[in-house]
Amino acid sequence: MHPFTKGKKRGILVRAFLSGVEKCEVVDAGSEDGPRYPMEKVDEHGFFEVLIEDRDQVFAYRLRSEQRNKEIRQFYDPYSFLPTISDSDLYLFNQGNEHRIYEKLGAHPKVVNGVPGVSFAVWAPNASRVSLVGSFNDWDGRYHPMRSLGASGVWELFVPGMEPGEMYKFELRAKNGDIFLKTDPYGCYFEAPPNNASIVYDHSEYGWSDQAWMAKRVNHQAIDQPMSVYEVHLGSWKRRWDEDQRPLTYAELAVELADYVTEHGFTHIELMPVAEHPFDGSWGYQVTGYYAPTHRFGTPDDFKAFVDYMHQRDIGVILDWVPAHFPRDIFALPGFDGTCLYEHEDPRLGAHMDWGTLIFNFGRHEVKSFLVANALSWLDRYHIDGLRVDAVASMLYLDYSREEGQWIPNQYGGNENLEAIAFLREANDLVHKYYPGTLMIAEESTSFGGVTKPPSEGGLGFDLKWNMGWMHDNMSYFEKDPIYRKHHQNNLTFGMLYQYAENFVTVFSHDEVTHGKGSMLMKMGAGSITDKSQTLRSLYGHMWAYPGKKLLFMGSEFGQSEEWNYDKSLQWHLNEFKDHNGISSLIKDLNRIYRTEAALAYTDFEPESFRWIACWDAESSIISYVRTSPDGRSKILVIGHFTPVTLENYRIGLPSAGHWREILNTDSEYYGGSNAGNVNGVNSEPIEYDNFPQSGEFTLPPLSTLYFKWEG
Template identity: 50%
Template sequence: MTTRSKQDVHSASLDSTSLHPDAAQALVEGTHGDPFAVLGPHDVDHEMIVRAFLPRAIGVELLERDSQRVLTRLQPGQVPDLFVGRLDRLVPYRLRIRWPHGEEIVEDPYAFGPLLGELDLYLIGEGNHRELGTCLGAQMMTVDGVKGVRFAVWAPNARRVSVVGEFCGWDGRRYPMRLRQPTGVWEIFIPGLEEGAVYKYEILGQSGLLPLKADPVARATQSPPETGSVVAAPLAHDWQDQAWMEERASRHGADAPISVYEVHAASWRRHGGDEGELYSWGDLARWLIPYVKEMGFTHIELLPIMEHPFGGSWGYQPLSQFAPSGRFGKPQEFAAFVDACHQAGIGVILDWVPAHFPTDAHGLARFDGTALYEYQDPREGFHQDWNTYIYNLGRHEVHGFMLASALYWLKHFHVDALRVDAVASMLYRNYSRKEGEWVPNRHGGQENLEAIDFLTHLNEVVGEEAPGAIMIAEESTAWPGVSRPVSEGGLGFHYKWNMGWMHDTLSYMSEDPLYRRYHHGELTFSLVYAFSEHFMLPISHDEVVHGKGSLINKMPGDRWQQFANLRACLSLMWTHPGKKLLFMGCELAQFREWSHDRELDWFLLADSEHQGISNLVRDLNGLYTGEPALHEQDCVPEGFEWVIGDDAHNSVLAWLRWSREGEPMLVVLNLTPQTLSDYGVGVPSAGYWQECFNSNASAYGGTGAGNDGGRDSEARESHGHPFTLSLHLPPLGAVILKPGRKALN
């Protein structure tokens, strides 16, 4: 409990208890920018004066905190709702307030001194406070032996900021905050407030009162369409994933198998079908984790789960960068989900959006009445494509805000990776803009230098603060060195989505097989640059929405050919160099385009063709993770060798994948609907080559025709190799062979 040695600079009064009329009226009007200077205990002319501004209160007494003895009764002040009294000496006290509806005894928020330390304020201003999630926002704590909640929010251009909620009748005059200069952070400790309290900030800007604002650093939120922030207890999960955390670095290396199942948590499955309630984190732990495990994926990637007001954005327009969406449960429940994934041997990747944020009035837009988080100039600060604002990452505090958000998920929730959305839009100032619609950088160029600085700093800090975690860039241009270390001039990501491979592969596969011979280069071109970055091959949600159709509907031909084409497409993906990502539902071959408003078409698994695609994905994952040749050298040219890349006439491709130990696997694709018999393919070694995979197997919905378990090689040079296999290539099929032993009958 503290006192102030000087009265407010506005105070000049007839007696020691009075305020300057302007200061008193400012309390009534909610415009006083320094409430701690006039409220609470003050030493005025060697006399202890206590003031409390309590709208709608009938009377107030001061009680000694320990004994509950009445110290004095506060008298009505010079304006309505202001109460003033004298004490002989300052002792810890409480307020006993009589309201029209009853009585309550509370601590006086204005009896507490400054809360945030000077180091916190310095780091916030510097843009390098790496624990904003436990510094700003609503933090449950004990101050001077009193339990309550400390609120802190950055709003440097506000005239006044108040915490409001049901606990004060949403009256911004009740809990106006203290401004800490020069950082521009406002703070207050509200005693007695508990977990679950809903709150917002009422901000008086330079031009007037703003719409109520949600807390930018809230750690919990109401479930939309409600927009309040929620006081959350410190995350206190008893983690049981020590073994996973110790070995995850090895699971994320360029030589490790990474196969990602991309999930939109609100539409994977629902209680009771399409119109049912959303699964909670507990439901997803019970059903999603075993499914992913059974299907052989190594990781789950969640579309953004940070709280977002509009479900139709799929999370890509988040407003609460520190809060898991209330749609699925509490933060502790999300932590338990991640822990359960790890105990099952499954990694967790979160989509994370530092490129833009929505314009909702309760969010970050013009947060304190100015362009605080966004650029002022719409040529820099507004995304025309998405109708969203762009973070001004050149501002230290915004840079630090987003840095702390990334670290919060990685450190506090043990998340294994962040897939950074829309990196291309961050790197270029002229992204999706015409001449005259963008502002060049200080050198006159198109590069966004402050965004580049942010990304490189972020990736370096993640390496320091979250060992074993990885960063993945969705970057769709030819920007060099996205996955090169910062020390070598790169951006410092671990992996980059290979958007070129995705586009070319889907373009080729959508062609009628009759014309594929004219598009052969679309499948071979990706190997020209396949090792220029550490790539992840994505067939993501973006490819199966907005009228693009489902993955199987991109495949030409009759129903049998569509399924065969899909099997071949997935086989190509799983044997091509690069880590894998597949959006949910693609493994079901569902014909309906994905919608965020309904669950996947699980009923399709009753059909053998759809079940066949599921079986195929499961077995491809098993082959990919189990065979070193298919993953160990994903990111180096030594792991890939063309055997046949020029047979455009037959639309046949063949390549070898090599393990570090020199173990080969042969992949051959026939992308026409014609069976090719006795097709010669060169191989490097003599003996029997076992057919370990055939996309035409009956278990996958094919005819079962193949190579009868394998083929003996012939001592005949072909395709630069001394031996040849005469293979039966099923129509629209893929076969994989490796040196092995012929099975005994």
């Protein structure tokens, strides 16, 4: 409806396009018995219009149609409603500063002028037309063309009477005339492939019950608190064998996973990406629905309930987040409006060489808004406690995995991606501003400086960084046959040279058990499964005592023998055997000691807490170090012995006189070991050794890590 003047004709003109309709009238909605204005059918396909010459002001109206089958429908016209997005929202979005743009763009059930419906908005600045399509209009783009909101590049439409659950897509017409369908970049729920339609969803209905967790999260997730993370791929953790091996639902996972995590003493779970993705084989890292938990295990509210339950069980939830790249699936972000909108046009900037994906244009304000708001939306809508940012190294360097001539230097001639660096700093700043206590964790595989330093000090602003160097060095050492380890003692010691340069998480993630690398157990340099189990237990003992937060991928906690397969369940039956359930029992004890001993988790980032005792005996493959609490009252001596022989009366220097009680022995028979050790602990002697005035004689079991607690 709009004012119309042509020659002597003037009034209010109303047009409508209605399929399968024989007659249509405009009904004044201002009163019960308001006047009706019959419309003329000017085109057989369903185009109607009427000029109301006795009115000069637009008014609230409805359309009353008569179908060919004589059915009468009366409804509000979508085009009778003003835009639902304000000019200030659009201004901030175009500036890159609308941090909650996910509440404006996308599909949102709401009430406008007392009329319930759904508002739709999408950014497509280079499209010549954008239409809303779905089963409600037979997927025909002629019925619901959206209105362009000027130079903002946003197209918008409110559809009265529409309800949650409706499937939809956007039909776009490019400047060259091509017409194609796209899913909603801000869609928060999707149907399964191959159709991948977006689904209208109401986020306002879920009632949270995790207030106790949220109230304590700032202190609970401080970096001087214990953090032991169980990394999980939801689709392959456990499957229902009696139901065609289907994955568990969010509801089933909540209870079973919480029980398991609690039993093993982990403080957090980290979920491999749950954002919507069409290809299972990408493990979730090729995202097409950045704002949507995957449909595979339930609805968005089911995922909220999953997180809610974890919080009620005192378990934090960290989510893998993938802003580094996106896939080339044509139904999603690539070439969104017929141009390179979210990606770079130049493949030297926009093509990811390793994964065949596309790289976001981090310098474009609206793209930055999309990504920053995406991070914030997971924390807002789903109460996520931390984001582990995938493939940060590929974001930081313009020449990442590129040969000469395949990349473009930055404005200063360097290889740093200045726009991506600025984006990461801003995202980390805003996460900490809006959601204090939330953890930002970088998977960054290079020696880029200041990853966990604040932007004010020139850093990237992450809280934690995965320690990839420690992982590679130690894995290389333990993969070797024990006879060769004496030549690689530096693999155990080199990491301490940079240990306190960042706030590190010591990790053995899914990356270590895929792509033909074998499982953690089978990679151990030993012959039999029993020897491999013994070796793996010694590695875990060293890992949990070494400074840094902890992360372990699922299946590794019981020594799965097969390499991880995203399409099948873990080998739970192996827990019937001591070589496997012994590893599981050890993990429980390691997590307990890590959480309860003041010298361990609470000093992970304090250089004064760590001191080598001796790392010189490469011939025997022995290292020893001590962890000390800030007040000096708690001391844990750690001895690692990585050859398959028992050593008696082995002397080691001690930092304090008194009794040192053995509190953990990875070779205990309880874990499936030989049970050699120091049952009654060791008393110090005033014999100078290893540059300490005190020392003691220890029994060192084969392939073992021992913890001793100082009791004075």
